[in-house]
Amino acid sequence: MIPFDNFHMEEGIPIYQQILLYLKRGIVAGDFHDGDELPSRRMLSALLGVNPNTVQKAYRQLEEENLICSHTGSKSYMVLNTEKIAQIRAELLQSDVKSVVQSMKQMGLSKAEALRLIQAYWD
Template sequence: MKPNFQHSSPIYLQLSDRIQRQILRGELKPGEKLPSVREMAMFSQVNPNTVQRTYNELERMGIVETRRGQGTFITEDAARLNALRDDLRQRQIATFVEAMEEMGFHSQEILTGLETYLNKHKGSDQD
């Protein structure tokens, strides 16, 4: 995780998003312990209160669980992790479609363009 953050969104949400993406990519595994608040703060170059807020947000979402005296761990709830994957996919699609519509593209143009793109890049998905 690099400490470069955007000004458009609170840092704790950006940090939360990064952790969620690491989980989806398999960089963080179910049941794995996250760094302590202080360690994550040093690594991310943010205030420990920001990391604590990030961990609280992830716990509220059911993505992590705090075990008293042990730390914060990625949930092992496969259904919750699948829901996270679906949610992030839908958010990404919504962002893409909204951007295309703002540029004046209609649904059929978006679908055609997406199909063309995916057909050109089929080989790269089968690694």
């Protein structure tokens, strides 16, 4: 079963989105695999101390993105392949890079300064 021991809630971000991001980052990191079982909606809501509707919203989104398979009264499990994993990785990278670039621009960094900073942290 997919653990949520390392899940930490952050202020200002809807919890259902945090659940989605946690699972997607775990997928691209190789922590979660095809066929892995997710906690039930009730179990996860109790574990996180959130409204069951919040977990339901996250699971519904995962179903719409074809990342999990759920059936009424049965368990939910991950449905992954290399193409989906590559798509999630690209989606997350695009979002993260866009956010960093916007922050750098807001701080007045030039493109050259930003690239030097990235290079320094890369090394």
